[in-house]
Amino acid sequence: MDLHLDGKVIIITGGFKGIGKGIALQVAREGAIPVVINRSDDAQGQFARDIGRYAETYDTHLLDLNDTDGIAPIVEETYRKYGHIDGIVNNAGVNDNKDLETTDWRDFERSIHGNLTHYYELVHASVGHLKESRGAIVNISSKTALTGQGKTSAYAAAKGAILGLTREWAAALAPSGVRVNAIVVAECWTPLYAKWIRSFGDEAAQRERLSEITDRIPLEHRMTTVEEIGDTAAFLLSDRASHTTGQWIFPDGGYVHLDRALT
Secondary structure: OOOOOOOOEEEEEOOOOHHHHHHHHHHHHOOOEEEEEEOOOOOHHHHHHHHOOOOOOOEEEEOOOOOHHHHHHHHHHHHHHHOOOOEEEEOOOOOOOOOOOOOOHHHHHHHHHHHHHHHHHHHHHHHHHHHHHOOEEEEEEEOHHHHOOOOOHHHHHHHHHHHHHHHHHHHHHHHHOOEEEEEEEOOEOOHHHHHHHHOOOOHHHHHHHHHHHHOOOOOOOOOEOHHHHHHHHHHHHOHHHOOOOOOEEOOOOOOOOOOOOOO
16 A cells, blocks of 8 residues: 655654664655654664665654753754755653652652653644644553553553643644644663663573563464564554544554453
């Protein structure tokens, strides 16, 4: 299916690895121009090699999104360069395990800032351009906002707020034809997830822990891939999803909504 994304300019946060990279690669395959905002890290070279297989034109901007004032200049530079901005993917964030018992309010607020504020600022800085192009926004959220996890109050709060903002922005921007949707990620295999699995010990212990998780995923008892998240995001950014807005989409193998005791 042609998603009609050819030449569309899509700004993506946290695009060098994991879910953000999966989205960047997929929109590039569809002919879009990915503009990736990512902090400086050792994944930049590999990202450039991978994206270069699909896109002749793309941009990368190195920014720690905690420095939120740096976002608007990137947006304006992108608009000056291309003359339009057609989509936003708010993706960057980290589950930092700031739990209720040991996290004071200052650390809680710092975590909220790192996982939420840049979502708002990127859309705030881009909204005029999105109205002009009748573009689309995709916010990446997490199952923790709906299921809880028991040890990550700040992250769950930020991801819950993202779901609320998705509905709020969809309502606010509907008169301008701008669509806003969220992807709720459950158990997706990313470099961060792999690092967490390695923390459980030797290979046998890692396999046992991973099996405990995948056994609870009803469809095929496997992790969601970043490519599957990328496919979903590309569809939501495209005019093939032209009457879809204010939705929370769950490409999770049934993890959130089906009984995880299914075998």
